[in-house]
Amino acid sequence: MPSQPTATPPPQLTTVDALAQTAFLIQGTLERRAAADHGFSLVQTRLLGVLRDRQPTINGLARLLGLDKSSVSGLVDRAQRRGLVTRTPSTADRRSVLVSLTPEGRALATEVAGRFAADVATILGPLTPSERATLTGLLSRVLVAHAAAHGVDLLATTDH
Amino acid sequence: MPSQPTATPPPQLTTVDALAQTAFLIQGTLERRAAADHGFSLVQTRLLGVLRDRQPTINGLARLLGLDKSSVSGLVDRAQRRGLVTRTPSTADRRSVLVSLTPEGRALATEVAGRFAADVATILGPLTPSERATLTGLLSRVLVAHAAAHGVDLLATTDH
DNA sequence: TATTGTTATACTCTATAACTATA
């Protein structure tokens, strides 16, 4: 188990602990940002995020979010009730529905994204621009390699 | 909103996206590891994690986990029902109870921690040892600075 | 009076299983 993200880190962090604590810090920051600004949960925020550049079906969303289709159905229900997303019947396959952002949903998603980016910038304040670039480069290589290794999962960008 | 962690990353990731996707990747890895091995949720896993070197009260746990005391009460209920933790009345303050791991809870926490560390090592495989050290150093500085800035929160290591 | 923990209540989130409409 990684140590708690919130406890004062020891002088020497292991790589595992540093990554785990960073994960909790960043995800917690996104969660608090979305909740404080608009009362969004982390999952609702992820939903808005994936819909920014896609109009997937319920099944497509389930794959993108790693959830069961029934979970997504309820998730979309609640977002729809708040006026954030809409369901439109698919003309290609009359069993399917396409989920997309409403203008309000898009505006709020953009706002949360901007504020979150500012939060992250603050968190990274202690690093010089050069160090931030180094960090970004290292993480990018890890992410690219991981996506390639598990690429089977989610290349479904054009989903319907 | 950060891009999805699972989608194939673009050639050039922004710093915010790299951090957000890394956070989802690492936290998702821990969640899947704990669920696959023992059916633990992420929160239950965090609970076991903080109890590895503490015997806090319910209130102390609430501060450590960032939850309401009533949430922690239920959380401990469910862990206790599974034989992972115990409640013992505090002698110092008879309103309080001290939560601690059972031997079985400790064994499972240790096992999950070990497997998670192996998962992280695999994920970081693309980096050289030197690069991993650089990454750890940069993240540690960020975490230390953040803990110092918000240190008011949770230095409650000895909690009772 | 203030604090600790529990309980009642309500909501979100999640999965499984059963169902319908369509393919």
Place this chain on the structure above:
DNA sequence: TATAGTTATAGAGTATAACAATA
């Protein structure tokens, strides 16, 4: 037959408010 989506159901997880016991 198989797939897309919904619904019923059950459970974890969370917070707020009210409460009993203790400080």
